[in-house]
Amino acid sequence: MAMFKKTAQYLKRSFAVLALIAIVPSLIISFFVRPFANITVLPTLFVGQTDYNFTDIFMNMFSSLNSNGFWVGFVGYILFFAFLWLAGVSGICIVEKHLRTGELSPVPSKNQFFSYFMPMFYTLLIWAFMYLLSTVIQSGLISLIHYVCGETPPSVLDCILSTLIALAILALNIFLVIHFMFLPPIMVNYGYGLRESFVQSQRLTYKNLRSLFFGLIVPILTLVLIEYLLSLLTALVNIDQTARYWIDYAITALFHMLVIVYIISYDTITFFELNGLERRDLKQYRG
Helix, strand or coil, rough: HHHHHHHHHHHHHHHHHHHHHHHHHCCCCCCCCCCCCCHHHHHHHHHHCCCCHHHHHHHCCCCCCCCCHHHHHHHHHHHHHHHHHHHHHHHHHHHHHHHHHHHCCCCCCHHHHHHHHHHHHHHHHHHHHHHHHHHHHHHHHHHHHHHCCCCCCCCCCHHHHHHHHHHHHHHHHHEEEEEEECCCHHHHHHHHCCHHHHHHHHHHHCCCHHHHHHHHHHHHHHHHHHHHHHHHHHHHHCHHHHHHHHHHHHHHHHHHHHHHHHHHHHHHHHHHHHHHHCCCCCCCCCC
């Protein structure tokens, strides 16, 4: 939890500036995609549908917030990827410059921005493929559980097992993300290619795997559980559909912003700490 504490301390001073970078992408992508959709759509399935199968589960996890179908969801994920890419590049440039120079500015330098452009693209591409594959696996497992339980609407056991599977796959995704989250700073700072950067990333994570895992799983799981309960509440409470949509949208945008800000900060700070790099954002270096 040491890395989590250092990131939390950093965000006490820097959250407002980083939120400025994340808020616009968060507002845009939240029209199409929910964070942690593989878990937060489950209450909708449990409460809102009398029966569901693999296609229903997959479409709900790979679809837009307003459920306009696969192609709207597909375009939404393209936009999600693009804006997340831009937010990731801008954010990591700002945090790294702050750690190196002590200067916190909401505008990244042009050279640094383009240096991170392709490394961040490769990293997000790996993550997107991993998320798609895990979504297919999770949809299959949950539909199998629903079939075996054989109850419509789903039984309590069905709902509990499905939620546990979703949480287990979330934990597995986070575990895998740790192994390639340092690719952008390694490629930019050391000039390595993708393969060499991946090897170096494993060396950084190997001895610190537990600390790195808990530094990500604790805040993300907290947000997941809050959003899950909010999704369950809105599914159970009889409110106007328009009001329900905008409540979901506001929650989604807020959570997207929090996740983007935290992961960017966590990635850069842990990279500096594990490599023993000097941090000039700390008090002893501030003039």
